[in-house]
Amino acid sequence: MKYFLDRKLKVAGEGEKPAENELEIQIITEKEWESGTEYRGHKRELSRSMEYLQYCKAETFGNCALGTLSVPDKTDVWGTRLEMGYYLTERQCILIEKRQGELDGLLKRLGELEYDGRMGAGLFFAGVLNELIRDDTIWLQKKEEHLMMLEDELTKQDRVDRKIQETLSSWRKELMLLHAFYEQMADMGEDIQENTEGIFSAEEVAAFGRFASRADRLHDHVEMLREYATQIREMYQEQMELEQNRTMNLLTVVTTLFLPLSILVGWYGMNFAYMPELQWKYGYGGVILFSILIVAAEIYYFKKKKMF
Numbered sequence: 001m002k003y004f005l006d007r008k009l010k011v012a013g014e015g016e017k018p019a020e021n022e023l024e025i026q027i028i029t030e031k032e033w034e035s036g037t038e039y040r041g042h043k044r045e046l047s048r049s050m051e052y053l054q055y056c057k058a059e060t061f062g063n064c065a066l067g068t069l070s071v072p073d074k075t076d077v078w079g080t081r082l083e084m085g086y087y088l089t090e091r092q093c094i095l096i097e098k099r100q101g102e103l104d105g106l107l108k109r110l111g112e113l114e115y116d117g118r119m120g121a122g123l124f125f126a127g128v129l130n131e132l133i134r135d136d137t138i139w140l141q142k143k144e145e146h147l148m149m150l151e152d153e154l155t156k157q158d159r160v161d162r163k164i165q166e167t168l169s170s171w172r173k174e175l176m177l178l179h180a181f182y183e184q185m186a187d188m189g190e191d192i193q194e195n196t197e198g199i200f201s202a203e204e205v206a207a208f209g210r211f212a213s214r215a216d217r218l219h220d221h222v223e224m225l226r227e228y229a230t231q232i233r234e235m236y237q238e239q240m241e242l243e244q245n246r247t248m249n250l251l252t253v254v255t256t257l258f259l260p261l262s263i264l265v266g267w268y269g270m271n272f273a274y275m276p277e278l279q280w281k282y283g284y285g286g287v288i289l290f291s292i293l294i295v296a297a298e299i300y301y302f303k304k305k306k307m308f
Helices: 030-035 040-051 104-111 121-132 136-156 162-194 202-268 283-304
Strands: 002-005 009-011 023-029 057-060 065-071 082-088 092-097
Touching: 009 104, 023 030, 023 121, 030 040, 030 092, 040 065, 040 082, 057 162, 065 121, 065 162, 082 121, 092 121, 104 121, 121 162, 121 202, 136 162, 136 202, 162 202, 202 283
Parallel strands: 023 092
Antiparallel strands: 002 009, 002 023, 057 065, 065 082, 082 092
């Protein structure tokens, strides 16, 4: 699919050439990129990167910049990613889909915007990058609110909910993945911003610089959330240890309660011939009463010492 961009994005007709003030934008598949006869000098480099497309990166050459994007879906971080390659010259932007049709939503959103006249390919691509992370700040804020709710839930519970550990583990893995993603995006923006080959204008370089700063702030936000999740995990472990200590304390108290009774049973189980209590008429009831008094005295002592 070919588009022209002046102030609005419009579909180009078959064989139509862009006007002098229009930017050419192409959306092609990986197969179309492989079979095309243009861009021979850099086709192999980009094709090799797209074969194992897992990273966001940029490379600049004498007259072009190219690279790959692998963008996780924030609603399902471990699900299918948006994967694409890109090839930029001064007046041309080619986006290469890994899977046909996955850029339709992105192009639809970009088509609703109004642009300044005579926009360069670098400025348009910087807009594409910003669109890919447009709502990420809101998503991270919601994740932060969920972590705060998890912390409140943890502090209010008498008993530790084991599902909290599963939730924290899942979120920490998601944040680790996003941490790497934003780091790659920031590095990519900085690499293009360096403009070592002089491909882009000063305005385009500034746009990539702003994008790199934005990605870097998102990276810092994720880093903060990772530390927060680690702190909550430590709180969870402390709660678990406290719960285990309470359980051990209860078991110790129960064992101590019945220790005198065990001694009593062992003492009178010896059956010596001249044990006077064995022949006593009220011996059985006396032992029962004595046992109750012992247990009651121990309970009173433990309660007073706040041992349970």
